[in-house]
Amino acid sequence: MEVGIIGGGKWGQALHFAFSKNHKSRLYSRTPKHIEGFASLEEVLACPLLVFALPAQVVGEWLEANFVDKGQSILVAAKGIDVRKHIFLNEMFAKHLPENRLAFLSGPSFAAEVMRALPTALVISSHNTSLAQTYEKLFPSFIKTYTNDDVVGAEVSGAYKNVIAIASGICDGLELGNNARASLIARGLVEMARFGVHFGAKESSFLGLSGAGDLFLTASSTLSRNYRVGLGLAHLRPLEQILKELGEVAEGVYTAKAIVSMGTKEGIYTPIAKEVAHMLEGKPPLESLRDLLSQNG
Numbered sequence: 001m002e003v004g005i006i007g008g009g010k011w012g013q014a015l016h017f018a019f020s021k022n023h024k025s026r027l028y029s030r031t032p033k034h035i036e037g038f039a040s041l042e043e044v045l046a047c048p049l050l051v052f053a054l055p056a057q058v059v060g061e062w063l064e065a066n067f068v069d070k071g072q073s074i075l076v077a078a079k080g081i082d083v084r085k086h087i088f089l090n091e092m093f094a095k096h097l098p099e100n101r102l103a104f105l106s107g108p109s110f111a112a113e114v115m116r117a118l119p120t121a122l123v124i125s126s127h128n129t130s131l132a133q134t135y136e137k138l139f140p141s142f143i144k145t146y147t148n149d150d151v152v153g154a155e156v157s158g159a160y161k162n163v164i165a166i167a168s169g170i171c172d173g174l175e176l177g178n179n180a181r182a183s184l185i186a187r188g189l190v191e192m193a194r195f196g197v198h199f200g201a202k203e204s205s206f207l208g209l210s211g212a213g214d215l216f217l218t219a220s221s222t223l224s225r226n227y228r229v230g231l232g233l234a235h236l237r238p239l240e241q242i243l244k245e246l247g248e249v250a251e252g253v254y255t256a257k258a259i260v261s262m263g264t265k266e267g268i269y270t271p272i273a274k275e276v277a278h279m280l281e282g283k284p285p286l287e288s289l290r291d292l293l294s295q296n297g
């Protein structure tokens, strides 16, 4: 099979490496990369199976400017919620192609470990089971894949876990201990499930790879860009400086604000995301901690 990857960042390159094991993979990015299989946007868009691996916050503008519907399907590998429109990625893509040509990738997957061909498990969610199974065939044997139809559950899991990961980094940066981090992650899982179920997600999705799996991974490792943002915030470093030094996307920085806006509008209790959004805007972490601990859960 042939696959065209849009996005040559860490995740696009990792997926390109994985797909290239057994299939013809082409990759396009704004900045040319000197890797085998690098192709023009036209060559990539000509592939019937596409993978979108750009940051969530550029989805809208990128699709408007570049996407030409020639009957392709898209596996969305981005994780986030649009901070300007406060809508899920499936709604952004649905403006350009029908949901039966859309699938979403989620689960615990640091690109760096995929590049080392370390064992990984992922979920492909689509309203079109046959499409999910087609995308499954692209993955090499070191990546185990599961499929389901809970697109919202996959999206909310992948997006929200980044926000809880920032909170976990703050917790460790403040040296609050293992009890505190475990409690924060557990309550974060409850919070993301509450948010997702409100928008139609299946609660079971948050107990699996998409939710608990990706949350445990991202909230417990310095391999996570979002976790590292939290460490920096705990040490009172300016967010602009943290992101400049990171040099890569940290989706939770934007998703936190989207979650709080959507939660406020819909009346959903999102205490951790709310405090993360406050800390991203400069609220001292210890004040947030006090406010979180003083709230009735």
Ligand SMILES: NC(=O)C1=CN([C@@H]2O[C@H](COP(=O)(O)OP(=O)(O)OC[C@H]3O[C@@H](n4cnc5c(N)ncnc54)[C@H](OP(=O)(O)O)[C@@H]3O)[C@@H](O)[C@H]2O)C=CC1
Binding pocket: 007, 008, 009, 010, 011, 012, 029, 030, 031, 053, 054, 055, 056, 058, 062, 077, 078, 079, 080, 109, 110, 111, 112, 247, 248, 249, 251
């Ligand atoms: N890294 C990981 O471990 C994983 C990441 N993801 C998700 O994948 C998505 C991409 O993340 P990742 O690859 O890690 O991010 P990186 O920061 O590594 O790369 C981002 C890429 O996006 C490109 N880009 C940024 N803005 C634009 C734009 N306006 N137009 C065109 N291209 C743009 C950059 O291009 P340029 O190089 O030209 O600046 C860069 O190649 C995110 O949603 C992330 O959450 C999911 C699972 C794992």
Ligand SMILES: O=C(CO)COP(=O)(O)O
Binding pocket: 079, 107, 108, 109, 110, 111, 162, 165, 214, 217, 218, 223, 224, 225, 226, 227, 249, 250, 251
């Ligand atoms: O989504 C990821 C792992 O599943 C990558 O996490 P970070 O974006 O926090 O690095």
